[in-house]
Amino acid sequence: GGIALQVTAGNLAIDAITGGASAAAVGSASGTVSLVANGLLTLSGSVQSTGGSISLRSATASVTLAAGAAIATGGAGTLDVQAQTDVNLADGSVLRTDGGNVRVQAVAGTLTLGLVDARTSADRSGTTLTQQSATNGHWGDVSLLAGTSVLDNASEAIANAVDVYARNLRLVAGSGSLGVGSNALETEAALLSAAAATAASGGVFLTEATALTVGTVADLSVDRIGLGSTGTQTDAATSAFTSGGALVLTTLAGSLSVNSAASAGANLLLQAGGAASDL
Numbered sequence: 001g002g003i004a005l006q007v008t009a010g011n012l013a014i015d016a017i018t019g020g021a022s023a024a025a026v027g028s029a030s031g032t033v034s035l036v037a038n039g040l041l042t043l044s045g046s047v048q049s050t051g052g053s054i055s056l057r058s059a060t061a062s063v064t065l066a067a068g069a070a071i072a073t074g075g076a077g078t079l080d081v082q083a084q085t086d087v088n089l090a091d092g093s094v095l096r097t098d099g100g101n102v103r104v105q106a107v108a109g110t111l112t113l114g115l116v117d118a119r120t121s122a123d124r125s126g127t128t129l130t131q132q133s134a135t136n137g138h139w140g141d142v143s144l145l146a147g148t149s150v151l152d153n154a155s156e157a158i159a160n161a162v163d164v165y166a167r168n169l170r171l172v173a174g175s176g177s178l179g180v181g182s183n184a185l186e187t188e189a190a191l192l193s194a195a196a197a198t199a200a201s202g203g204v205f206l207t208e209a210t211a212l213t214v215g216t217v218a219d220l221s222v223d224r225i226g227l228g229s230t231g232t233q234t235d236a237a238t239s240a241f242t243s244g245g246a247l248v249l250t251t252l253a254g255s256l257s258v259n260s261a262a263s264a265g266a267n268l269l270l271q272a273g274g275a276a277s278d279l
Contacts, residue, residue, distance in 0.1 A: 002031030002052060004227045011061075012037035016045040016069070024048040032077075034225035037061070041083070043069050051075030053100070053223035053230070058083040062106075065114065067092035074098040074121070078140070078222040080233055083107065087146075089114035091153040099131070101140045102166075103222040103233060108147040110176070113185070114154075116164045118142050129210065133167055133190045141220045142166035142189075143235045149176030152183050162188045162209055168217040170235060171206075173197060177245065179205035184248070193217045193260070194249075195240035200265055202244030211254030214241050214262075 003026060005012070012035060017025045025045025026033060032052040035041060041058040044066040051074050056063055063083040065071065067090040071079060078100040081087060086109035089095065093114035095102055098121045104111060117124065118140030120131045132139050142164055144150050150173050152163055169189035171178050173196040179185040184205040192214050196202035216239040224231040239260045241247075247264035249256070253274035262268060 001028070002033065002225075003028050004032075004034040004225065006034070006036040006227055008038055010037070011039040012041050014043045014045045014047065016066075028052055030075075032223065032225045032230065034227070036226070040064070042066075043071070046070040046072070049073045049077055051077055053077045053080065053225055055080040055223070055225035057081070058085075060084050062086040062088065062109065064088045064090070065093040065095075066090050067114075070094045070096060072096040073100060076100060078102065079104075080222040080224055081105070083109065085109035087111045089116075089153060097140050099137060099140050101142070101220055101222050103143045103145075103220060103235065105143075105145040106147060110148045111144060111146040111150045112153045113144070113151065113163045115162075116142055116144070116166070118167070119165045129188075139165065139167040141168040141170075141217070143170040143172075143220050145170075145172045145235070146176070147174045149173050150178050150185065152179060152185055162186050164189065167191065168220070169193070170217050170220060170238060171195070171204075172240075173202060175199065176201060177203040177205070178243075179203075181205055181246070181248070187212075191215055191217055193238045193240050195238075195242045197244045198242070198265075199244045202265070204243040204247045204249065204264075206249045208249070208251045208256075209253065210251065211256070212249075212251055213257040213259060214249070215239060215257075215259035
């Protein structure tokens with residue numbers, strides 16, 4: 001069955017259990033999981049479902065996932081993470097599906113990334129891109145949304161470590177930036193839309209591992225789990241590719257196709273890396 005826990009006046013903390021942070025402190029064999037706090041939602045332990053969707057939400061404060069903890073679902077399950085202020089996914093933490101969609105939103109704050117992994121289990125175990133954009137059984141789509149910035153929690157000293165695995169990837173920074181010049185967001189996606197603040201404080205700094213197309217990403221929906229109910233949270237289709245400051249997008253080993261109008265308030269760099277890559 002499903003698990004639903006709501007704290008209406010206060011904070012909610014899920015501690016790690018014996019076996020380490022990766023062992024499921026909250027687990028469901030096949031049902032959904034909902035953890036909702038009016039205040040802080042802090043997870044040092046993992047939350048897992050074999051096939052149901054998972055929602056983690058803070059109504060007035062932040063959501064924090066500690067290093068080593070995993071929020072993971074299989075089957076057709078989706079992941080829904082939302083905080084009124086910040087979402088802090090520590091370096092070494094992971095949000096993982098088996099091809100299900102992932103949506104993370106820091107409504108009025110900053111989203112800092114550990115690993116967001118929407119690959120199929122077959123591609124994850126085989127370290128391949130075979131099912132990334134397959135007609136059936138493809139990777140999940142990912143939306144990462146912040147009122148201020150979306151940043152990488154890992155040091156750039158970990159060269160080219162991917163932060164986000166997705167089929168379609170939507171990135172939005174309301175008043176800040178997507179990555180920074182000294183620490184870009186590292187992605188493995190097939191299709192991208194990215195929008196940072198229209199003010200000069202905004203910037204887009206992205207490094208894609210392989211080939212990438214910038215264009216229109218379709219609607220993305222995840223399950224929004226509550227006490228005794230399941231709704232849907234949807235982000236509308238968008239083709240935005242804008243930055244109030246610099247816009248820097250490079251691929252390490254693949255072609256770059258840009259099908260959306262690129263708009264930047266400062267420097268604009270679009271670069272395809274690899275011996276046989278095209279722009």
